[in-house]
Amino acid sequence: MNEIELGEVFAAAGVEGWLHAVDIDGGRECGYQPDATRPIASVFKVPLLVELCRQADAGRVDLAERVLVPVAGRTSGPTGLSAMRDEVSISLRDLAYLMIAVSDNASADVLVERVGLEAVNAMLAGFGLDATRVTMNGATMLDSMAEDSGHAWPFQDVEELARMRALDPARTNRGTPRELTRLFAMIWRDEAASAELCGWMREVFALQVWPHRLAAGFPYDDVDVSGKTGTLPTIRNEAGVVEYPDGGRYAVAVFTRSFSPAVNQPRADAVIGTAAHMAVDHLRR
Amino acid sequence: MWISSLAMDLVRHLRYFTVVAEELHFGNAAIRLGMAQPPLSQRIKRLEEELGVRLFDRSARQVRLTEAGRLLLGEAREIVARVDRLRELARHGEGAVLKVGVPPDLAAAVIAALVAGFRESHPEVRLAPAEIWTADQVAALAGGTIDVGVVRHPVTAPGLYFGQTLVQPQGVLLAEGDELAQRAEVHLADLAGRELLMPPKEGEPGMHAEALAECRRRGYVPAQVHEGSGLGLVMAGAAVAFGPRQESPGLAWRPLIGSPLSYRISTAWRVASDTVADFSAAAVRTLKESAGMAEQSSAPVRRVSRRPGALA
Structure with missing residues (x-):
């Protein structure tokens, strides 16, 4: 795998791409523009989950605590509580599960309220992840797009997209492929929180339902793919971990930006898996 | 005099800063600026000294913006754009x-x-x-x-x-002798079996992707997509192409049924x-x-x- 090959694979899918992959145990790594700061979209839910676990480890949060999530003021979205019609009583850890498994915005924002974005950023700074920052919750990210464009979804006007705060790496939730693989590697090595809660995080990431991005690149029954997607207009991301039956474990982050603002672009989704597979194959060679 | 030359220098340095911030790679930024990499690095260092903050973190193997750099980037872009506009007005x-x-x-x-x-x-x-x-x-x-x-x-x-x-509805260009040229209108699916000539994918990635998606959706999956803008292949009957209504010797232009393709410009x-x-x-x-x-x-x-x- 060389840079040109990856660039062509991304271009053939109609996207620009950024990638980093690392062997979690061996440390071998490869990348394609791996240190560029990009909008991470819903991948921000990963550092949020890590900080939630650290606060639970410190006894400041009880993951079994039940909270009441009313209908009014619930953050919108296509899945989870965001898509539900009625008041919900649910534990913090089940909110976390929904936030990761189906990228539920409403669950994420309840947890943001509880955990605090400052604490998330302090945790990232403490780990030396200096390019990764969470500046807005899900509601702010969505509201900013409506404010910046002056209308509701869909957002497909290229001029409006060029000016959206949610897509500007300087202002939105952001990170680099290399920093995201580092965070995932830390979760898989029990370094991001206690071993117990790192184990729980791995379970939750393995329950993520989307098959069309990272997982699409590894169509093998004996390979586990865990991760978290992130999507905004023109932005399709996924970061996660791929585990082979021989024990090989690889953290991979792939960020893309499509040339076309079309919402439904299966090729742009699938190239995330294709590029990840090329990178992991390279590390396993 | 020294004030004005310092100011000019600062604007030039800010321009270098914005380009490096976009590329996050000194080599690529230098190519874009048409200069060698060492002087570019030196000038960024001088700008950092002048402003008293580090703009880039070069400790890792690659370049990234520091928090301060991120803060200053918007302002720097604004200043550079305004100076460009000033020059434009002066010219x-x-x-x-x-x-x-x-x-x-x-x-x-x-x-x-x-x-x-x-x-x-x-x-x-x-x-x-x-x-x-x-x-x-x-x-x-x-x-x-x-x-x-x-x-x-x-x-x-x-x-x-x-x-x-602006939108430009596309029809299909066929060789004069193509049997489809006998029809007044052509459906995209009728093009099945014919190869397609398109502008280069690298140069027109967005249009390329949209047009081919539309072709596939309407039942036309070209066996081969040639890249280029000369119509020789079409005239030779080796491929078809899309284009606005036109009259060219040796070619037949026919509208597409349902106007499935419109290029936007x-x-x-x-x-x-x-x-x-x-x-x-x-x-x-x-x-x-x-x-x-x-x-x-x-x-x-x-x-x-x-x-x-x-x-x-």
Whole structure:
């Protein structure tokens, strides 16, 4: 795998791409523009989950605590509580599960309220992840797009997209492929929180339902793919971990930006898996 | 005097800063700026000394913006854009040159009409047109090698401004002897089995992807897609191509049933100026009159399916 090959694979899918992959145990790594700061979209839910676990480890949060999530003021979205019609009583850890498994915005924002974005950023700074920052919750990210464009979804006007705060790496939730693989590697090595809660995080990431991005690149029954997607207009991301039956474990982050603002672009989704597979194959060679 | 030379120097350094911040790679930034890498690195260092903050973190193997750099980048861009505009205004009326990019497959007559249309209203500005594809125009606008472009959509590029979007319904160009030429209209699916000639994918990635998606959707999956803008392959009967209504010897143009393909085009610029705005307005007029383009509002708005997997 060389840079040109990856660039062509991304271009053939109609996207620009950024990638980093690392062997979690061996440390071998490869990348394609791996240190560029990009909008991470819903991948921000990963550092949020890590900080939630650290606060639970410190006894400041009880993951079994039940909270009441009313209908009014619930953050919108296509899945989870965001898509539900009625008041919900649910534990913090089940909110976390929904936030990761189906990228539920409403669950994420309840947890943001509880955990605090400052604490998330302090945790990232403490780990030396200096390019990764969470500046807005899900509601702010969505509201900013409506404010910046002056209308509701869909957002497909290229001029409006060029000016959206949610897509500007300087202002939105952001990170680099290399920093995201580092965070995932830390979760898989029990370094991001206690071993117990790192184990729980791995379970939750393995329950993520989307098959069309990272997982699409590894169509093998004996390979586990865990991760978290992130999507905004023109932005399709996924970061996660791929585990082979021989024990090989690889953290991979792939960020893309499509040339076309079309919402439904299966090729742009699938190239995330294709590029990840090329990178992991390279590390396993 | 020293104040003014320092200020000029600062603006130049800020320009270097914005380019390095965009590339996050000193080598690439140096290429874009047309200079060697060591002096570029030195100048960024001098700017950091002048401002008293570190703009880039070079400790890792690659370059990244520091928090301070991120904060200052917006302001730096603003300053650079304003100085560009100042220069533009100063040049205006003094034998100014407007560097314009146009797609190479735009008909020669249309390019001529574009130039003539603008010259009529701005005899004092020399128009320097260059034939370059959309993707290269985006890079040329970013690098300042052109002032304004005529680009095909969709193109998503942060920091670009676009003029009014015009649509151009596409028909199919066939060899005169093609049996389909006997029909008044052709369905995309009727093209099955024929190879397709398209502008280069690298140069027109957005249009390429949209057109081919539409072809597949309507049942036309070309066995091979040739890249180029000359119509020799079509004349030879080796491929078909899409294009606006035209009369060319050896070729037959037929409308596509249901108007499935419409190319969208607009002007694009990075630094606004009166000259750019005037060119933009003249281009809209000319493209409507001489290239059969219509305002976007006349194109049907497609609904967008809201699938959770495409949004989460």
